[in-house]
Amino acid sequence: MISFCCLRLKRESKNKFMSSIVIFYSRTGNTQFVAETIASVLGSELIPLKDKKKRSGALGWLLAGRDAFLERQTEIEAVSLDLNKYDLILLGCPNWAANLPPAIRTFLTAKDFSGKKVALFCTQDSMGAEKVFNSLRRLATGADIVSEKYFNKVNKNKDVVRWQIKEWLEGLNTSARG
Numbered sequence: 001m002i003s004f005c006c007l008r009l010k011r012e013s014k015n016k017f018m019s020s021i022v023i024f025y026s027r028t029g030n031t032q033f034v035a036e037t038i039a040s041v042l043g044s045e046l047i048p049l050k051d052k053k054k055r056s057g058a059l060g061w062l063l064a065g066r067d068a069f070l071e072r073q074t075e076i077e078a079v080s081l082d083l084n085k086y087d088l089i090l091l092g093c094p095n096w097a098a099n100l101p102p103a104i105r106t107f108l109t110a111k112d113f114s115g116k117k118v119a120l121f122c123t124q125d126s127m128g129a130e131k132v133f134n135s136l137r138r139l140a141t142g143a144d145i146v147s148e149k150y151f152n153k154v155n156k157n158k159d160v161v162r163w164q165i166k167e168w169l170e171g172l173n174t175s176a177r178g
């Protein structure tokens, strides 16, 4: 049943964007699930951002919250990327204390999005996404932000989230072409 749904998702949304890329950071897999689902629907390239700082475990969680709150950057693994190759860039991260994970902050600070259409997404448990989007918008300099979408409790609602992604991408197609 699930694979049938995935096939339908893919077929209905195929080839709407000529060229797209999903760039994301994920600590525990929720944002990765969303990013991979988007990439599979749109046929996008997929770039995970990797924080060189260890963020697993209870201590990792605590320090993650602190670093996000203090709006810190971090060292990330190098990514080779020419943003000009893409018609649409989808940027995603988890909500950390209503702020950004350092890895996405570092990435955005180093890039120029002038003239690029960018769609933002984030995952969270329940609240704070608006502040995450405010920060993403501020850092994605020059970007034409075409849409923002958050997904709650992804690991508990994967089937629902798949359909939310499908609906979002269909709406996004209209605005991104405007």
Ligand SMILES: Cc1cc2nc3c(=O)[nH]c(=O)nc-3n(C[C@H](O)[C@H](O)[C@H](O)COP(=O)(O)O)c2cc1C
Pocket: 025, 026, 027, 028, 029, 030, 031, 032, 061, 062, 064, 065, 066, 093, 094, 095, 096, 097, 098, 099, 123, 124, 125, 126, 127, 128, 153, 154
């Ligand atoms: C340090 C930290 C702070 C968080 N703060 C919030 C928050 O303010 N609001 C919220 O709804 N979820 C919060 N969460 C939950 C995550 O946003 C959520 O689990 C997200 O889907 C994790 O994504 P990931 O699996 O891609 O890392 C926080 C998680 C961490 C690790």
